[in-house]
Amino acid sequence: MPSQRSLYRLLEKLAVGKHTTGSARTRRSLADRPDGPFGEADAWAPGEVMQIDCTPLDVLVRLDDGVTGRIDLTGMIDVATRTVTAAVLPPTTKSVDASVLLARTVTPEPMRPGCSQALAMSRSALPFERLLDIDARMQHAAARPVVIPETIVVDQGKVFISRNFRASCNFLGINFQPVHDASGWEKGHIERMLGSVGTLFAQFVAGYTGFNAERRGRHVEQQAVWSVTELQELLDEWLVAAWQNRPHDGLGDPVHPGRMFSPNEKYAALIETAGYVPVALSADDYVELLPATRRAINAYGVKISHRTYHDKALNPLRHQRSGVTDHRDLWEIHYDPYDVSRVWGRNHWKxxxxxxxxxxxxxxxxxxxxxxxxxxHRALPGATEEEVADAVADLLKRAHQGPSDSEGKASAKLSRRDRRVAARTKASSPAAPIPPRPAPRDSIDEEPDPVRNNSSGRQGDSAADLRPLRRGGQAMVTRTARHGSDDESGDADYGHLQLTTPDGWRGFVAEMHTAPNLLPTAVWTGLAEDKRDYYDDDRIDHHSRLLVVQTPTIRQVIASGRRLVQLNRNAHSGRCGLMVSGPAGTGKTTALTQLGKTVEVIHRRRHPHAADDIPLVYITIAPAATPKMIAMEFARFFDLPISRRANITDIADAVCGVSRDARVTLVAVDELHNLNTRTRTRAGADASDTLKYFSERTPATCTYAGTSLERTGLLSGTRGEQIAGRFEHGPHRSVQPGPTMDRAHRRLGRQSATTPAPA
Structure with a gap:
C-alpha cells in the first residue's frame, strides 16, 4: 500500500490535463477536442468572417403580471474587428430573430433618446465624416460600426440551420458556413463574447442568476426588476459605451507591438483598405427575412397552423397554380411567429x-x-378555429385582469403554464395593438342597422393597403378613404377633406371605406321607411366615391416619385423633382395625391413610433399667388402661428426649420398653372424663385402638378431652363371611354338605384 503522498503524486500524474476533479462541462469540452495543432482562419476585412450564436442570459426579467423568467441572448460578432454588430434578447429564440439580427447588422444603430452625446458616432474613433458622405443614415447613428457580412459561421442549432435563416443569408448574398456538431472551438470568438457578456455585463444587473445553480443567490426571483425592453436598451448602450471602446487582447498590430486596439479603432483602420458599401433594406426586404412556407390558395383563402387568411386581392389567384414547379405549384407565404394577425403572400405572376x-x-x-x-390548441385538440381564437382571447384577458375582474368577482385561476405563456406572448408582441376588423353579419334574418352595418367605415391599417404594381417592385394605395362615425343617430358628416391641412391629409391617408352590404329584396322591403331611405342614400353615397383606377400613368408617377425620393435622400443640393402636366380633367391631382399617400403610408410603416413626423406637405396655388401667399400656404399646412407683420423671410425660415424637424420627404404643389409662370416677368420670376428657394432649403423631393405647364412659360427663360433640367416630366393623358366603360357606367347606374338587386 503506497503512502498518502505517493498516492496523491500518482493521481496528479494520471489526471494532468484532464480536469478530473473539476467541472464536468470542462471534461466534456476536453474530450471533444481534436488531436493535433489548432488552425486559425485569418480575417483582414470587416465582415469577411462573422459568427452568430445564442445562449440563455443569466438574468431573470419581469415579463408580465409579476411573472419572472429567463430570456435568450442572440448575438453576432465580426472576427476581424471583434465588433458585436447586433445582439437581441428574445423571450424564446426563433429563426426570425436570427434573420432580424442580420437586418440590424447592416443598419446603423440609432441614438436612443436620453443617451449621452459621447456615444454618438461623430464623437467616436470611427471615420464619421467619410462614412457620412457615403451613407446619410450615419448622421444620427450611435458609435457602433455597420458591418456587411460576407461569411457567417453557425453551429448546428435548429435556429441557424433552419430553412428560413439559410434563405435570409441567400437573399442578402451571405455565405453560409456551419461548423461540425459539438465543435464550439470552431466558433470560439462568439462563444467567448457570450461569456464576456455574462462576466462584464450580466453579473452587474439586478436579477443575475449565475451560470449554474452553485453560483445562484437566495431569493433571486425577487430581484428581477427589468423588463425585456428595458434590459435590451441597457445591453445596447453597454455594447456601444463599453465593449466597442474596450481594448481587446486579440486586436494587435505588428506595426505597433504591445498595443491593443479597441473594436472601433480596429474598424477605423481596416475600413480604409476594405471600403464600405451601404445596404439599405426596404419594407419588402424585411418581409423576405420572415419565415416562409408553401400553401395552396383555396376558395376560403390560405390556411396556416389551423388559421385561415384571406383578402380580396386573392380573388384572381384562388384555385390557381403559382407556376413554381419545383414546389408543386404552391404559393410562397411569409409569416411572423410573433404576430398571427396577418401573413404575406408572394405574387408569382405580377x-x-x-x-x-x-x-x-x-x-x-x-x-x-x-x-x-x-x-x-394543444389544450383543445378537437376545437374549431373560432373556439381556439376565443380561448386565446380569454387567456390573454384573464392574464391581464389578474385574480379578479372589475366587479370584484373571482375569475378562473390561471395555471402556472398559462401565466408564463401569456407573459411571454405580451413580451414579444408588437408595441401597437392592431385594430380589429368588423365581424360579418352571420344571418340575413336580423334587421340590418344602416349605422352599424353600412355606414361605419373600417379603421384599417393604412400600411396594409399597399398593392404591388405590375412589372415592378413598387406599390401604391388602392383604397379610398372615408370617415367612420360612432354617432348613434347615424348622421355621419363626410365633409370635404381639406388636404392642405395636417388633419385633413392624415384623414385622407388613414381612413378606409368598405362597401355597404347588398340586402336581399325580402329584407330590404321589410325595413322601416326611414331606414330604407337611409340605406338607399348610403349605397348611392358609396357609388359616388369612385375607386382610383391604376392607370399606367398613375403607376408611372408613383414609381418615378418614389425613385426620386430614394435618390434625393443623400443629396445636399440640386435635388431632382417631378412635374405632372397635362390637359384638364386627366387626373393630375389624383396621381399627385396617390403618390403622396403612398409615400406617407410607407413612411408610417417603416417608422411606426414616429407619430410626430410629417413626411409629406401638400399645398395648392391660388390664382395670381404672390411669393408671400405661397409661403403662407406652407405655414398653414404646418399650423404655424404667423403674424401679419412677418415678412416672407421669417415665414420661409420657420417653414424650413419645421420641415427638417418633421422629416419631410415629399413636397406636393398642385394647381401650379394658377401662377404667373412667365419667368421672364418680375412676378413670375419671384414666384419661381420662391419655389426654388423652398426646394433648396427643404431636404425633400418637390413634385409639381398643373394644366399644360409646358405652355405657360414656366420652362422658358434662364430660370425655366434650370427648372426643366432638374424636373422629370410626367405628361397625363385622358382615358377614352369605350364599350367596356359604358357598360360599367350603366351597371353602376342600375346598382345605384333605390331598388336593390334581387337576392
Missing part, C-alpha cells in the same frame, strides 16, 4: 407581396403570436 389578414382577427383584441396559439 411580383410583389399581398397582405392577407386572419379571418377571426376581430375576435381577439390584443395581438399574440404562435406561442399562445399552439399552447391553446
Amino acid at each position: 411580383g410583389g407581396w399581398l397582405t392577407l389578414f386572419w379571418r377571426h382577427l376581430h375576435r381577439v383584441a390584443a395581438p399574440f403570436g404562435e406561442l399562445a396559439w399552439d399552447h391553446t
Whole structure:
C-alpha cells in the first residue's frame, strides 16, 4: 500500500490535463477536442468572417403580471474587428430573430433618446465624416460600426440551420458556413463574447442568476426588476459605451507591438483598405427575412397552423397554380411567429407581396403570436378555429385582469403554464395593438342597422393597403378613404377633406371605406321607411366615391416619385423633382395625391413610433399667388402661428426649420398653372424663385402638378431652363371611354338605384 503522498503524486500524474476533479462541462469540452495543432482562419476585412450564436442570459426579467423568467441572448460578432454588430434578447429564440439580427447588422444603430452625446458616432474613433458622405443614415447613428457580412459561421442549432435563416443569408448574398456538431472551438470568438457578456455585463444587473445553480443567490426571483425592453436598451448602450471602446487582447498590430486596439479603432483602420458599401433594406426586404412556407390558395383563402387568411386581392389567384414547379405549384407565404394577425403572400405572376389578414382577427383584441396559439390548441385538440381564437382571447384577458375582474368577482385561476405563456406572448408582441376588423353579419334574418352595418367605415391599417404594381417592385394605395362615425343617430358628416391641412391629409391617408352590404329584396322591403331611405342614400353615397383606377400613368408617377425620393435622400443640393402636366380633367391631382399617400403610408410603416413626423406637405396655388401667399400656404399646412407683420423671410425660415424637424420627404404643389409662370416677368420670376428657394432649403423631393405647364412659360427663360433640367416630366393623358366603360357606367347606374338587386 503506497503512502498518502505517493498516492496523491500518482493521481496528479494520471489526471494532468484532464480536469478530473473539476467541472464536468470542462471534461466534456476536453474530450471533444481534436488531436493535433489548432488552425486559425485569418480575417483582414470587416465582415469577411462573422459568427452568430445564442445562449440563455443569466438574468431573470419581469415579463408580465409579476411573472419572472429567463430570456435568450442572440448575438453576432465580426472576427476581424471583434465588433458585436447586433445582439437581441428574445423571450424564446426563433429563426426570425436570427434573420432580424442580420437586418440590424447592416443598419446603423440609432441614438436612443436620453443617451449621452459621447456615444454618438461623430464623437467616436470611427471615420464619421467619410462614412457620412457615403451613407446619410450615419448622421444620427450611435458609435457602433455597420458591418456587411460576407461569411457567417453557425453551429448546428435548429435556429441557424433552419430553412428560413439559410434563405435570409441567400437573399442578402451571405455565405453560409456551419461548423461540425459539438465543435464550439470552431466558433470560439462568439462563444467567448457570450461569456464576456455574462462576466462584464450580466453579473452587474439586478436579477443575475449565475451560470449554474452553485453560483445562484437566495431569493433571486425577487430581484428581477427589468423588463425585456428595458434590459435590451441597457445591453445596447453597454455594447456601444463599453465593449466597442474596450481594448481587446486579440486586436494587435505588428506595426505597433504591445498595443491593443479597441473594436472601433480596429474598424477605423481596416475600413480604409476594405471600403464600405451601404445596404439599405426596404419594407419588402424585411418581409423576405420572415419565415416562409408553401400553401395552396383555396376558395376560403390560405390556411396556416389551423388559421385561415384571406383578402380580396386573392380573388384572381384562388384555385390557381403559382407556376413554381419545383414546389408543386404552391404559393410562397411569409409569416411572423410573433404576430398571427396577418401573413404575406408572394405574387408569382405580377411580383410583389399581398397582405392577407386572419379571418377571426376581430375576435381577439390584443395581438399574440404562435406561442399562445399552439399552447391553446394543444389544450383543445378537437376545437374549431373560432373556439381556439376565443380561448386565446380569454387567456390573454384573464392574464391581464389578474385574480379578479372589475366587479370584484373571482375569475378562473390561471395555471402556472398559462401565466408564463401569456407573459411571454405580451413580451414579444408588437408595441401597437392592431385594430380589429368588423365581424360579418352571420344571418340575413336580423334587421340590418344602416349605422352599424353600412355606414361605419373600417379603421384599417393604412400600411396594409399597399398593392404591388405590375412589372415592378413598387406599390401604391388602392383604397379610398372615408370617415367612420360612432354617432348613434347615424348622421355621419363626410365633409370635404381639406388636404392642405395636417388633419385633413392624415384623414385622407388613414381612413378606409368598405362597401355597404347588398340586402336581399325580402329584407330590404321589410325595413322601416326611414331606414330604407337611409340605406338607399348610403349605397348611392358609396357609388359616388369612385375607386382610383391604376392607370399606367398613375403607376408611372408613383414609381418615378418614389425613385426620386430614394435618390434625393443623400443629396445636399440640386435635388431632382417631378412635374405632372397635362390637359384638364386627366387626373393630375389624383396621381399627385396617390403618390403622396403612398409615400406617407410607407413612411408610417417603416417608422411606426414616429407619430410626430410629417413626411409629406401638400399645398395648392391660388390664382395670381404672390411669393408671400405661397409661403403662407406652407405655414398653414404646418399650423404655424404667423403674424401679419412677418415678412416672407421669417415665414420661409420657420417653414424650413419645421420641415427638417418633421422629416419631410415629399413636397406636393398642385394647381401650379394658377401662377404667373412667365419667368421672364418680375412676378413670375419671384414666384419661381420662391419655389426654388423652398426646394433648396427643404431636404425633400418637390413634385409639381398643373394644366399644360409646358405652355405657360414656366420652362422658358434662364430660370425655366434650370427648372426643366432638374424636373422629370410626367405628361397625363385622358382615358377614352369605350364599350367596356359604358357598360360599367350603366351597371353602376342600375346598382345605384333605390331598388336593390334581387337576392
